[in-house]
Amino acid sequence: MALIIVVVISTILGMLLSGVVGYYICQLKKARKRAQQESNSYKDFKEESQQSQQSQHGDLELPLFDTSTIFAATNKFSYENKIGQGGFGPVYKGQLPSGQEIAVKRLSQDSGQGLKEFMNEVVLIAKLQHRNLVRLLGCCIQGEERMLVYEYMPNKSLDCFIFDQTRRKELPWEKRFNIIMGIARALVYLHQDSRLRIIHRDLKASNILLDSEMDPKISDFGIARIFGEHTEEKTKRVMGTYGYMSPEYAMSGHFxxxxxxxxxxxxxxxxxxxxxxxxxxxPDHDLNLIGHAWKLWNEEKPWELVDKVLEESISINDVVRCIQVGLLCVQQRPEDRPTMSSVVSMLSTETAVLPYPKEPGFCMESSFIKIDSSWSGQDPCTANDVTVTTLYGR
Incomplete structure (x- = not known):
């Protein structure tokens, strides 16, 4: 009996010892794996940067922040410092030791954005310089942490104003026209004047940030594409926001x-x-905003589209010209749409005779959409990010 007890106790002790040893071995492997991941992440980042520099004939001069600096700046990503939630993760306000205010985009580990999309945004924005593009101050990549550090925009995004019943009053017609022109000039820079030539692919109200003077800055280049000799490309994975996508992109992947x-x-x-x-x-029809604008245009009363809070600040001729330009931009066929340089010219020259717009694409709302959970997300003031794979327009 005593022998049996000794054997049982020895067996239990042996199992416990094996378990303890196994646990420590497992923890050691995890620690080594984390260290390796951190090393590999930084190595991949450097390699991607070097490849991008070689392929684009430029130097990527962008500060690399460490996590301790970002943690201190954002008070360890406190809830009070959170200023937004995008499809790829939350955005926090922070302050560097120098006193400079920053916005930190922290990539969620379960988001659909990988190192490729992260690097895409880093490389593109780092090489772009325009007063109507958000400025990237640096980035951080340590272990599984990937963060982008931007200049802080005190007025957040455009959708926080134009879709808010109270704050929309802070944007009279003069400021709204200035925002339209700023976005247009930034797109001219992206499409033809910058050294990279870029298609943004996710232009929307929540990606237009506003500085202290209400000047617009285009942000979020995670799915932007560089184009060279080929002016049109096709993708199998359509990514973007329903309501802003062109018909040819939403339905066939052509962009x-x-x-x-x-x-x-x-x-x-x-x-x-x-x-x-x-x-x-x-209440009188099932058209979306594009279809409603087209209907009013054909009924020769486009001014009825104008926000009621603007009635005292608008010039009818100016606003009708902008509506006409907007309708020219949303025409069904890509070849019928003007270039952005032509848009700037049409908006700037009051005496120019504008072409008559043809029927736009996607006049009706459609329920034939499929949401890609790897891309959908929420913005600070809206929740309308979906990936469209099937749509029917007229």
Whole structure:
């Protein structure tokens, strides 16, 4: 009996000892794996940067922040410092030791954005310099942490104003027109004047940030594409926001600078009306905002599209010209849409005779959409990010 007890106790002790040893071995492997991941992440980041520099003939001079600096700046990503939630993760306000205010985009580990999309945004924004593009101050990549550090925009995004019943009053027509022109000039820079030539692919109200003077800055280049000799490309994975996508991109994956032009046209109509294209409601018909604007245009009363709070600050001729430009940008066929340089010219020259717009794409709301959970997310003031794979327009 005593022998049996000794054997049992020895067996139990042996199992416990094996368990303890196994646990410590497992923890040691995890620690080594984390260290290796951190090393590999940084190595991949450097390699991607070097490859990008070689392929684009430029130097990527971008500060690399360490996590301790970012943690201190954002008070360890406290809830009080959170200023937004995007499809790829939360955004926090922070302050560097120098006193400079920053916005930190922290990539969620379960988001659909990987190192490729992260690097895409880093490389693109680091090489772009325009007063109407958000400025990237640096990035941080340590272990599984990936963060982008931007200049802080005190007025957040455009959708926080134009779709808010109270704050929309802070944007009279003069400021709204200035925002339209700023976005247009930034797109001219992206499409033809910058050394990279870029298609944004996700232009929308929540990606237009506003500085202290209410000047617009385009942000979020996570799915932007560089184009060279080929002016049109095709992708199997359509990513973006329903309501702003051009028909050819949403339905077949074809995208070009004219895809951005379509999105810009939607933005123009939203800025003028204070209404969202996605989810627009009218008691007399089932048209979306684009369709409603087209209907009013054909009835020769386009001014009825204008936000009611603008009635005392608008010039009818100016606003009708902007509506016409917006409708030219959202025409069904890409070849019918103007270039952004033509748009700037049409908006700037009051005496120019504008072409008559043809029927736009996606006049009706459609329920034939499939949401890609790897991309969908929420913005600080809206929740309308979905990936569209099937749509029917007319």
């Amino acid at each position: 070009s600078v004219k895809s951005d032009v379509f999105s810009f046209g939607v933005l123009v109509l939203e800025i003028i009306s204070g209404q969202k294209n996605w989810g627009f409601y009218h």
